[in-house]
Structures are given as C-alpha cells and as structure tokens.
Amino acid sequence: MRVLCGALIVSTLALTGCTTVLDEATGLIGGAVGPRADTQADGSYVLPVFSIPDDGTKFSTSSPAEAHNSLAQMVSGMNESERQYFARIVGSLGYYHGCKDRGRRSYIQNTFTNPNQYGICNMSTFYDDTKWISLNLIYRGRPDSEVVRTVQRRYLLGGAPIGQPYDVGYGSATAWNRWIEWSGHRLNGMTRTEMVEFFLDKTNGRFGTQRQLNQTPYEVQPG
Numbered sequence: 485m486r487v488l489c490g491a492l493i494v495s496t497l498a499l500t501g502c503t504t505v506l507d508e509a510t511g512l513i514g515g516a517v518g519p520r521a522d523t524q525a526d527g528s529y530v531l532p533v534f535s536i537p538d539d540g541t542k543f544s545t546s547s548p549a550e551a552h553n554s555l556a557q558m559v560s561g562m563n564e565s566e567r568q569y570f571a572r573i574v575g576s577l578g579y580y581h582g583c584k585d586r587g588r589r590s591y592i593q594n595t596f597t598n599p600n601q602y603g604i605c606n607m608s609t610f611y612d613d614t615k616w617i618s619l620n621l622i623y624r625g626r627p628d629s630e631v632v633r634t635v636q637r638r639y640l641l642g643g644a645p646i647g648q649p650y651d652v653g654y655g656s657a658t659a660w661n662r663w664i665e666w667s668g669h670r671l672n673g674m675t676r677t678e679m680v681e682f683f684l685d686k687t688n689g690r691f692g693t694q695r696q697l698n699q700t701p702y703e704v705q706p707g
Contacts, residue, residue, distance in 0.1 A: 521684055521692030529684040531677065532569075532697035536561040538677045545672040548660030552625060558676050564701035570676065571618035572611055573683045578627070579610035580686065582667030607686040619702060626656045627663040 521529040541557045544550040555574070559567050583605035620629050632653040637646040660668075671679065684692045 519693045519695065520689035523689070528681070529689045529692055531680050531684070532692055532694045534566050534570075534676075534697070535563055538675055540675060542673050542675055543671050543679075545664045545669045548657045548664070551660050551664060551668065552656075555621075556625075565698050567622055568618060568701055569697050569699070570680075571621050572614040573679055574671070575614035575618050575621070575627075576607055576610040576683060577671055577679060578663065578667050579613070580605060580607050581670040583610075585667060585670075607683060608690055611683075611687065611691055615702065624656075626659040627668070628659050630654055630659060 521532070523529055539557075541554060543558065544554040559570060562570065617629065621627055624631070630653050632655050634649050636649040674682075680692075684690075
C-alpha cells in the first residue's frame, strides 16, 4: 500500500436522531460570522480553486486499500496547505454523517464518560475539531490516531517485567475498516468537487474562501 502523501481523514463519528433545532441554529449562527465563499447566480457557492484540477477520481470504500489509494489519488499533486484543507473537509464529512446516523460524535469508545462524544451535529464544529486529527491521515495514512504499540507490564517496585510483551491498538487496515463501517461509506463514489460542495452547503459557505485554502500549513506533525 503506497504512502498517502496528502491524505485526510479523521476520527469518525455518529449521531442518531441528532438533527435538532439546536443543530440548525448553530449552523446558521456559524454561517453568519467569519469569511464565507461567494455565491453564484443559482445560489451555490463558488469553490476555492486548488492548484490542480479535479480529475474526476471517486473515493472508494470497497476496501481499506481502495479507500487509501483513491484518496491518495485525489490529493496527488496538491501542496501542503491544500492537502491539510481537504483532509479537514473529508474528516468533517465523516464526523457529520456518523453523528447524524448514530447519535454520538465518535466510534472510539471511552471507559469513562466523555462529553466530547455527544454534542451538536454541526459541520462547522467538526471542521474546527479536525485540525490535528487530519494530520494523522496525511502523515500516517490512516483515519484515526490509534497506532499499534508494544507494551510490557512491570512490577511497581523494582521495574521487573511481568509476563510477555503484548501489542495494544490496531493497524491501518483495521482503522480504515472501522472508519468505513462507521460513516466513511457515505462518501463512497464522491469526487473532490462533490465533497467540497457538500461541505460548503452544510456550513453556509464557511471555510470556503481562497485564503482558507491557502492558509499556512500546520508545522506540528503527529509523533
């Protein structure tokens, strides 16, 4: 599987019956502040212009490899700012669909009560949340932050090892499967242009200006 040089994806989420008056009100408020994309005569938003044209590649969720590779093709040739921008959009779409479908923001379970798993199904909020999550997709080529690591239990006193080392977490293939099952399948068959159009429609044009597309790339990368 080739490296996803400019990927994007992120944690996924879900929300069953989360479409509420509060969701829509938040969207309207968010769309009323900050820079917005210009609108065309038919009411649709003017899309920011990437340095490379949309070649018609469609995102495929038929398998983890197809998801990874089709996304890699979609961002091929993009500069760093554009990859990060598009990664955040893809991540936002995953959050939004999962939230609407399942009733909570993330498929990653928490042993303790995590208020961040519940909330408003608002695309603008998800975009704000994906700034750092999207970097996992770009630099690790996976849609979440879970990574396999080896753990060795030790005695509290003396530090002597207990038993054999064991792995925790999961690999990229599992990460993609979990994301696809959660909500990623909703993006199956969409082109880059269709994803950006849907995103701008649900954010009332927020985050759709040329300046935001060309913003300075994040310098911090996942460890």
